[in-house]
């Protein structure tokens with residue numbers, strides 16, 4: 001069934017699934033994109049476009065598409081998942097046993113209830129015998145689809161698995177770095193969405209460049225503090241899946257989470273902001289899950305608490321900002337103390 005460059009299946013025909021599948025197809029990898037909407041499948045196959053999610057992008061004519069989930073995964077030793085976190089369980093329920101011994105790569109940047117469930121947890125529950133990795137980095141789909149150069153991280157303690165994903169996905173437009181810290185990479189990808197909402201809000205409110213820099217830097221401190229508390233390697237957050245992804249999502253109006261924040265800063269309600277987007281912004285749900293977990297674990301996350309207060313506790317923005325600015329003044333990079341006692345390998 002396998003060789004070092006495919007065949008590959010990509011599940012999910014939104015912005016990111018279409019982009020990843022298209023990159024690999026253009027690079028000569030045999031790839032099948034699965035999506036549920038027959039009209040979109042027909043458009044991709046006949047017109048080589050996906051106007052719902054990537055308007056104006058011409059897709060490679062070698063990209064194969066299907067609405068038959070079993071057919072997509074049957075012959076693929078490597079399977080990428082680009083399904084929103086809220087839908088991952090229902091998709092995997094249809095194919096779990098088929099995934100035994102396959103490489104399954106989650107690109108989904110969300111966390112789900114009950115508790116604090118990562119996408120890799122959901123995959124391992126549905127497909128206990130799959131070889132699971134996560135992929136994360138500064139990867140705005142639209143830019144990648146336009147051919148901009150970027151890099152990403154594939155993370156798993158299984159080095160052969162990482163190598164297989166590097167072989168299949170790495171190409172002239174995309175460098176794929178490996179990491180052993182799957183947990184840290186997955187947390188980085190999910191957590192930065194929350195801070196992108198805050199950054200979008202700050203931009204809409206006309207806040208200064210110093211303010212934006214402070215926000216991004218303190219966001220990095222906060223997400224690292226949480227992740228280290230949970231068992232991740234702090235050094236992961238200095239890499240592409242940490243600071244790399246945080247910078248791009250907090251600075252770019254192409255990020256859907258940033259756009260939700262911007263709409264909120266313009267005075268729209270959360271429902272209006274999400275509805276006008278028409279695509280998934282994982283940060284809204286992640287904020288709920290993260291706040292609950294940070295409280296339960298006793299981790300200090302003032303930015304998360306502040307955004308939660310604005311979005312879900314009806315607290316006025318100026319009061320929240322006032323509280324953040326008057327909080328006790330602490331040490332900079334205090335989380336670096338962990339680095340001295342944390343091994344460099346993945347955990």
Ligand SMILES: NC(=O)C1=CN([C@@H]2O[C@H](COP(=O)(O)OP(=O)(O)OC[C@H]3O[C@@H](n4cnc5c(N)ncnc54)[C@H](OP(=O)(O)O)[C@@H]3O)[C@@H](O)[C@H]2O)C=CC1
Pocket residue numbers: 012013014015016017035036037053082083084085087090091107108109110139140141142278279280282
């Ligand atoms: N876009 C990006 O730049 C990046 C996104 N990601 C992550 O990838 C994940 C997917 O995001 P993205 O592609 O952007 O999302 P989009 O909103 O662009 O697309 C969502 C896709 O998921 C499909 N979908 C939704 N529910 C189901 C379901 N129950 N069964 C099958 N398909 C379903 C949608 O199908 P339909 O149209 O039929 O509703 C659509 O094809 C997210 O977790 C995101 O954080 C990661 C890196 C970059």
Ligand SMILES: O=C(CO)COP(=O)(O)O
Pocket residue numbers: 109137138139140141193196245248249254255256257258280281282
């Ligand atoms: O994860 C992303 C870029 O790396 C995409 O971010 P958004 O989901 O906010 O668009």
